[in-house]
Amino acid sequence: MSTPPVPVVLADRLAQFSELWSPKIVAGVNDYEVKLAKVKGEFVWHTHEDTDELFLVVTGRLTIRLRDGDVTLDPGELFVVPRGVEHCPVAEEETAILLLEPAGTVNTGDAGGPMTRQAEVLG
Structure with a gap:
């Protein structure tokens, strides 16, 4: 017996942390x-x-600072930072974002430091 497929409800997952x-x-x-x-x-x-x-911004507003200028995203908007492009995400208010990246990608990239977090699976 297999379990039926279940969608990922972003709001439910965001409420878990x-x-x-x-x-x-x-x-x-x-x-x-x-x-x-x-x-x-x-x-x-x-x-x-x-x-x-x-x-991809789910709620709130995210600015992605780039050396060539800023990109500001509202809910439902997405932006792809190309490989090798230095960037710095900033949010004035609490913002929920969805990221898509290769497995094992470190959140701080080449910078390291105290904000580095290993992504954990959320059930």
């Missing part, structure tokens, strides 16, 4: 992880040399 800048894995797509995170304030400037990074 409160930590900021700590991505949670909610699904997998081939060799990629679908992650949710709550963010507020400024992250660190960093680069992912080997992969693009997709940001």
